[in-house]
Every structure is written in structure tokens, then in C-alpha cells.
Amino acid sequence: MSPTEPMSVERLGRTAKRAIYERAFAYFVADKWWIATLVLLIGVSVAVGLLETWPLAVLVDSVLTKEPKAGWLHAYFLALLPTDKPGQIVGLVLIGLALQVIGYSAWLARSMINYHLNYWGTTRVRADLFAKLQRLDLAWHHARPQGDAIYRLTTDAFGPWGIVDIVIGTSVAAVTLTVMTMILVSHNPPLTFAAYSVAPLIVWSNWRFGMRIHKRALESKQIDADLTSHIQQAMVRVPLAQAFRRESFEFGRFEQAVARSVTALLRLNWQEQLYPFARDLILSVGGAIILGYGGWLVYRDQFLAPAPGGMTVGALIIFMDYLRKLWDPLKWLAEFFSKVRTFEAAARRVFFVLDEPEQIRDKPGARPLPPKPRHLAFDDVSFSYRPGRMVVSELRATIAPGEMVAFVGPSGAGKSSLLKLMLRFHDPVQGALRLDGLDYRDIRLADLRAHFAYVTQDTLVLPTTVAENIAYGRPAAGMAEIEDAAALAGASTFIAELPQAYGTTLSEGGANLSGGQRQRLAIARALLSEAPFLVLDEPTSALDPSNETLLIETLHRLKRRRTIVLVTHRLASVVDCDRIHVVEAGRIAESGTHSELLARTGAYARLWRQGETETAPGRRRAALPHGRRRLTQKSVAER
Template sequence: MNSTDERLRAGAKRTVYERAFSYFSPDRPWIATLVVLIGVSVGVGLLEAWPLAVLVDSVLTTEPKGGWLHGYFLAVLPKDKPGQILGLVLIGLVLQIIGYSAWMARMMINYYLNYWGTTRVRADLFGKLQRLDLAYHQSRPLGDSIYRLTTDAFGPWGVVDIMIGTSVAAVTLVVMTAILLSRSAPLTFAAYAVAPLILWSNWRFGMRIHQRALESKQIDADLTAHIQQAMSRVPLSQAFRREPFEFRRFEEAVARSVKALLQLNWQEQLYPLARDIILSLGGAIILGYGGWLVYRDQFLSPAPGGMTVGALIIFMDYLRKLWDPLKWLAEFFSKIRTFEAATRRVFFILDEPETIKDKPDAQALPPRPRLLSLDHISFAYQPERPVLSNVSATIAPGEMVAFVGPSGVGKSSLLKLMLRFHDPSRGALRLDGIDVRRARLVDLRAHFAFVTQDNLVLPTSVAENIAYGRPSASREDIEDAAALAGAAEFIDALPDGYDTALNEGGANLSGGQRQRLAIARALLSDAPFLVLDEPTSALDPENEQRLIETLHRLKRRRTILLVTHRLNSVIDCDRVFMMDAGRIIERGTHVQLLARGGAYARLWRRQTQETAASPSKAGTTAGRKGLGARAATEPEGVSLKIYRTS
């Protein structure tokens, strides 16, 4: 079991906070360093005003005043006044440099912990999402998974950061209060008189800014979605002359975004205004009351240990620094709840049970030609709506078989069971008699090269797209696979040929070109089973015929499973399985099924009549007669060496 599995398994037994901190356990030395630097920063922050206080109270006076801390400063200074002044200047400068350096180091460690801890969260989350079965992904919007990966993944670091920051704020307040009380209890209480106002403003404006920010983000997300949808509708709006309508909708969406941003900006500017007014009020209280205390203790009735100008400077400086720790404490619950919610969303996925996974005793199943058996398989996405019912079939290595029938009869679902995207409700799918649920998942899927109806194209080069399932393939093998799939001609016409970079989703290719590229990708793989789901649906007649000829040349070299509703493609299959309502209702060769005059024959007659009514397809249909006789030959210059069998 790897470290990720151990962390995930142990995580279910711990609280959300313990699990959040566990992602940063490999960085304990950095966390310890961060704690030390925080202590340095707090200490420096508390000492920054003292050189000036010592200068005023103990150096620039004929009667030195001050407490024990003044004595520590004076102990390291020369005895003469100029030397003491210079020494205090240097101490103040060194404190400033240490403070700034510690702050920079803290920020860099924060970034380090944030990035690498979040990377671990994302790695676990991405790996989990890859392992979850198709039923999970099909039941949730794609955007939800993307949001959890990109945004919610910062939740654990947010929890850690808030906990550390709040602890530092609490310690800072305690130490600061102790120092102030040691100088003057009445003035300390006067300084904290504005604390309720600080807490109120933090709470009030924090809540409003948080709400406005959420509204603004949602409106911005809506604007992005609106723009995306509007741009995709450009051909439609031009065709129906709806450009003015679309422009008005765009203006309204932008206006909503601007309004939300202005409301957010208004709250963001009111917040520092309120803060500065409260601090000014506090400063006025300290300056007025503290000034009177200095006047009383130093002039009206001098008293040892009374209020001094230096002590008043300390109070004024600490009042300025009072805001941040109180802000941390005031916002603790709202912030921790926000990050806790994001963290729980991450852990919700990590704790999601994996229905399709290896059993503890899963056995190795090296890829090679095998006997495929469908043993009384039944399957349903929802229990009350069965998709497949008691499907049985046996497919020998090297056979080419087809599952045909109208849409919605369970053909594609049957293919998904073969790759264990789902498990059957009843029955079993076996390779050489071994239930595929007993085999390692990676070995099972290595047996199948799957061409779906989606024709997924990656935003990379043509060659890399074709070699996705076999990255070690040579350029010659890639070109051979493209030729066999009927893709070589259009690839050669691209600006950089096989090195042409494709757009996201293959937007710079036609539907037929994307399909041929996907077929080439499957042909290049070493998988002994070639599984094609409606492979000719986006091909023109010429390339459809070329693909079918290619499939027939591969007979006895690969086991070919073809799902289609176009019966022209299955004429020379070894067997055809006619499906209806999730069952196999007829099976046999094309000739045998026509002779029976059943559902297959009726579907054939209907498609033949439709083809006869379309002159552009009639020649192709006629050209396919006797296809098996031509399948023994290869197109000139195309090699079959990329197809390997044991």
C-alpha cells in the first residue's frame, strides 16, 4: 500500500482538522521553522517602538526614567549620550531589518507549504476521480469536479493557515496586553475601549465583503458561461439575424457584473475607512488620556514609575498593531467555516466508495488473444429500468463479430461492461473462463482498444494523439496506423503533417477526421481486442468502405467487436448479434439472418431501400458485395507489422 492509500484509509477515522493537517506532515521541519519565524516577527513587532521610548525616557533627559526593559537596552549601549543615541538608532534599524527579513521568510514558507500541501490534496483528489466509476461521473456535472480540484483543494491549507494565524494573534494580544498593563492599567483599559468597535467593524464589513464577493464571483461565472454560450451560437444568430438580441443580452450580463463589482468595491473601501476612523478615535483617546497622565506623573505630582512620554509612545504603537490580531480573532469562525466547508467537499470525494476496483486477491491477466464469454449478463443503471437482460455469447480469438440493432437497445452499455466501466447486475463476463472482476483492472483494460462515439481529441500533435495508447510507437508505426484508418491523406494535407498541433477537442478537424484519428489510435495499440462503437457514423462513403476493408484485413489478427446500426458494415462478420430491448434476439452470419426473415432481415430491407433512394450511397453498397474476397489483399505501401498477437 502506498503513502497516498495509507493517508486516505486512515483519514476516514479522523476529524476534518486532523486530516487537513496530515497533508502537511511531510513538511514538519518547515512548519517548525515557520513557528520560530512567527515568534521572531512577534517579538520584533513588540520591540520596534522601544528604542524610541528608551531614547525619550532614558537618554534625552537629565533624569532617566523607565523600567527593567530600559535597563536591558542601556546595558548594551555606551555610557556617553552620543554613543547611546547612535546605539539606539542601530538597534532600531536592526530590528526593522530582522522584522522585514522574518516576514519575507514567513511568506515564502507559507507559499511553499500552501503549494506543496495543496499539490498533495490535488494528487489524492485527481487520483480518486480517475478511479471512480462512470456512474459517479455521469451523475455529477463536470464543473463540480473541476471546482473541487482547482478551488476546494486549497481548503486544507486554509484550515492550517487560519489555525496558525489565530494562535499567533492570541499570543500577540496576551503579550501585548501584559506589557501595557505593566506600564499603566488605566491607559490599557482606555486603549481597549475601541476593541468592541474593531470587532464589530471586522464582523460587519467582513460578512458584507464575503457576501458581495460570493455574489460577484457567481455573476462573473455566469458572465463567462454566457459569453461561451453566445460565441457558440454565432452561426445560429447570424443565420436567424439575431445579432442585436444577442448583443443586448451580452450588455445586460456585463452590466450585472459591473454592478456587482462596484458594490463589492464600495464595501472594500468602506472597510478601511471605518478602520482608520476607529484607530483615529483610539489614538485620540490614548493621546488625550495618556498625555494627561504624563503631565500628571511628570509635572503636577512627579511619581516614580509613573506614565512617561516613552510609555505613551509604546501605547500609541501597540494601538496601531492591535487591529490585526483582533481581526484574526473576529474573523476566525467565519473563515474557518469557509475553509472547513471546502475541505469537507474534498474529503467527501476522497471518502466516496469505489465500486469498480481491484479485489485484494486480484490476479494478473497478461494481455493476449483470449476467449471472451458473456455469461447470462444483466445490467441496469437504475434497478427499475434494466438495460441488458440475460445476454450470453462466446467470441473466439480472431473473430469479427457485430452487435446491431436500433438505438437504445443496450449495445454501447455492453461494450462498457467489457472494459469494467460498470459491473453487471447478474451474470459474468469472462476471459478464458476468468471472471474479469477477479482480474487486475489495468490488465483487463489492456486487452481492449476502444473507439467511442465521442472521438476525443487531445490538444497536442496529431502523432501524439495517435500514439496516446502506445507512447513508444515509432513514427513509421504511427503513419501505418493512420493509413489503415484512412487518416493519412488529410494528415498529410495539414500544415505540419503529423506534427500539426490540434485545438482543444479537435476543433480544427471535421467530425470524420476526428473519428479516423480515434480509429488510428486504437489500431496502433497492442490490445488483442478492437472495440468500435459506431465507427462509421461520421465517415463519408469512401472512407467508410476503406475502414471496413481495414477491419476485414485485421480478421484473425485481432478480435474485433463492432457495435453499429448500419448493417452494410457487418456483411462479412463471422457472427452478428441482433439486439432488441436489452436482449440478443437473433444470432448468426449475415446470410443466415437474412434467410430467417426476422428482425435483422426487416432492418436490412429498410436500410437497403433507404440506400437505394440515395444515389450517392448506392455505389458504395454495391461495392461492398464480395468484400471478404478483397480483404485478403492490403493497400499498397501499408504494413500490418503494428498488429502483434501472441
């Protein structure tokens, strides 16, 4: 099992208590009429399977013989035929052909209905699973590799249908086996008993291998999920591997991951193949016994001591055909546990996620709150990812509508955690965040997040057109609105230079754009959303000096149009903020304007002097919009 998800016995038991089979079938309730049709077609197939050999038996025992054998089914067939022998032969041929055509047609219809049920039922499973993954908090996702979620969506989602398919197939097998047994007993009870003499051995082999297959299936699924995660992560690391010449190291790790997957699969395949080998060996021995015993009965009743109602060649044909068909339902029944356990393991992994409690969700009675400019307050907020280790402690701060506010401080001070609290990716363990005095937890989550447009440090660019990237938060926006947002974000100039301008398709991750271009595209996306708060996490950390200058100018153009919240350790971008909060060890060490904080010669002044020291000679400084004068941190302080 993965260390990120210990599949404990207790957790597995809890899933079992929630009726895993009932939950699997619940996904197919919408297709109840298709299932009813499938059951009807199964009945047709069973009936055809029971009847299709009878024309040959009637031909042998009642037409091509001088002494026709009696029997109600023989009489029924003969009643449908002409009285002359040639007519009876042709009639039996046509009946046999008709049964074959009906049987194949029913099989075709059953196959297509099975596909329909499989695809649409699995679609519903995937929809539920995907929606659940979207709702689970970031802490849950960060604790697990992305490949694991992908594997559950792509592969494990077939688990519920596998359970339904196996249960339906086994039910059909049970009905078929019951009817066949009744017919066989009516012909010859001793021979029927001989047919079932191998059943205990089949049951034993099923029990013997079933548990092993279940264990290997769980192991293999987890290792496959880990392999998917490894491949996904390895693709992300390609630039790093090339830069540090670690391709051979990454290839070695890939080989090891694949080898673990192959080893687990081979262990599973060995058990999966060893079981049918043992089973078929048992059935072969049983078939040989029945063939010899049945042949002896025909010889005795027809040649040694002819007796009315004795075993006939036609009856032996029926018996041998039924015996051949008997093994199929018997195998379905015997293999039920070994087959269903694989799908059960997949379904458990799906339901494991669906049963995860949602830490961030609407509480009963949460009130709507339409987006508009509002006061935001941190009211004695404390937060920790792990008990006993606070990353934010007793933090108090207020942000008024239209203000430009910054949270600055060294890496690890707790700034990014503040942003996650602000967007309610997490809830504080103490205190509260408030919009216009309302506790976040009393507001509908969708309405709360509609107040914020978030520009992440690692800008996400979709592999679609520029216009669609900008309109991601508001897909119904018109082209004029998209262009206005791009112009306000300072992105319109570089977009106009692209081959198809706003219709240009961007590559995965925006690799055909510079860091500054991606950043301005993300700001345009945030602006188009019309959220009253524009929240930026380290917006200049990945930018060169010229792009940093352009971004700062963009932010100053937006001042008073939106409430802007900056989280950064680059102080050149916060000089003209209305209020700067200096965060140290999860607490606000001091607050004020740029000039006020410098005058106090405290934590902010120390960070500013440190920034001066670390700035390389000749580096272009960020431009502030006051007279377009290029300023160093020293010149700003002197002002």
C-alpha cells in the same frame, strides 16, 4: 446549491466529522521543516515588533532628559551604548536600524516560505483531487457539469492552504497579543483595560457578520462553478449557435449567468466590506479614548503631580505603538471565523469529491491478468442506470479470440450500454461479464481495461502532433511502430499529405482533419496499444460514403489480427462479421451470420429492408473486400 450536488446538512456534517482542519494540515506534513522555519521566523518577527519602538522610548526617557527614568529594559539598552550622550544617540539609531532590517528580512523570508507552502501544498491537493476525478465512474461525471470539476481543481483546491494560513496567522496573533498584554499591564493596568474595552464589540461584530459571510461565500462559489460550466458548454455550442443563428440567444444566457455571478459576488462583497467598516469604526472610537486617557495620565504624572514610576512620554510612545500593533492580532482573532469559513467552504467542496465512494474499483484480492486474446462472455447480464428501469436484460453472448462480432439495433436499444459494461465503466446489476471464465470484478481494473482498445463515436483528437496522438495509449512506442499502426488503419496516405506528416500539430478536436481521417487516426491509436480487443462504437455514423468504404476495408484487413467488436446501426459494415447480435429493448432478439439472419426474415431482415428503403438513390454504397465489388444491401441479400 446546484441540483446536481445537494450540499445537505447531513453531508456537510459528515465532512465536518472527518476533521476538515486535520485533513487540511495533512497536506503540509511533507513541508514540516519549512513550517518549523516559518515558526522560527515568526518568533523573530514578533520579538522585533515588540522591541523596535524601545530605542525611541529610551532616547526620550533616558538620554534626552536631565532626569533619566529607571527600568530594566532601559538599563539593558544603555548597557550596550557608550557613556557619552552623542554615542548613545548614534547607538540607539543603529539598534533601531538593525531591528528594522531584521524585521524586513524576516518578513521577506516568511513571505517566500508562505508561497512555497501554498504552491506545493495546493499541488498535492490538486493531485489527489485530479486522481480521484479520474477514478470516479462515468455516471458520476455525467451527472455534473465539467466546469464544476474544473472550478474545484483551479479554485477550491486553495481551500486547505487557506485554512492552514489562517490558523498559523491566528496562532501568531494569539501569542503576540498575550505578550503585548503582559507588557501593557506591567506599565498601566487601567490604560490596558481601556484598550480592551472595545473587544466585546469586536467579538459581536465578528459573530454578526461571520455567519452571513459564510452563507454568501458558499452561494458565490457554487454560482461561480455554474458560470464556469456554462462558459465551457457555450464554447462547445458555438457551431450549433452559428448554424441555427442563435448567437443572440446564447449571448443572453451568458449575460444572465454572469449577472447571477455578479449579484452573488456583490452580496458577498457587501458583507465582506460592511464587517471591516463596523470593526474599524469600533477601533477608531477605542483609539480616541485611549489616546485621550493616556495623554491625561502623562500630564498628571509629569506636570500636575510628578510621581516616581508614573506615566512618561516614552511609556506613552510604547503604549501607543503597542496599541497600534494590538489591533492587528486582535483583528486576526476577531476575524478568524469569518476568514476561515470561506476557505473551509472551498475545502469542503474538495473533500466532498475525495469522499465520494468509487463504484468501479478493485476489490480486495483482485487478480492480475496480462493482456492476451481471450474468450469474452456476457453471462445473463442485466444493467440499469436507475432502479427499476433495465437498459440491458438477461443478455447472453460469447466472443471468441479473433472473431469479428457486431451488436446492431435501433438507437436506444442498449448497444452503447453494452460497450460501457464491456470496458467496465459500469458493473451489471445482475449476472457477470467474464474473460476466460473469470468474473470482471475479480480482475484488476487496469489489467482488464488493458485488453480493450476503445474507439468512441465522437473521436477524441488531442491538440498535439499526429505521432503523439497515435501513441497516446503507448507513449514509448517507436516511430516505426506508429507508422505500421497508421498503415494498418489506412491512415498513412492522408498523414503523408500533411505539412509535416507525423510531426504535424493538430488543432483542438482535430478540426483540421475530416471525420474519416479522425476515425482512422483513432483506429491507429487503438491498434498501437496492442490490446487484443478492438471495440468500435458507431464507427461509420459520422462518415460520408467514401470514408465509410475505407473504414470497412480497414476493419476487414484487421480481421483475425484482433478480436473486433462493432456496435452500430449501419448494417453495411457488419455483413462479413462472424456473428451478428440484434439488440432490441436491451435483449438479444436473434444472433447469427448475415446470411443466416436474412434467411430467418426476423428483426435483422426487417432492419436490413428498412436500411434499403432509407438509402437515398445514387448514394455510393460501402465496398466490401470481395473482389472490390460495390454492393447495395439488395445485391448482398441476393448473394
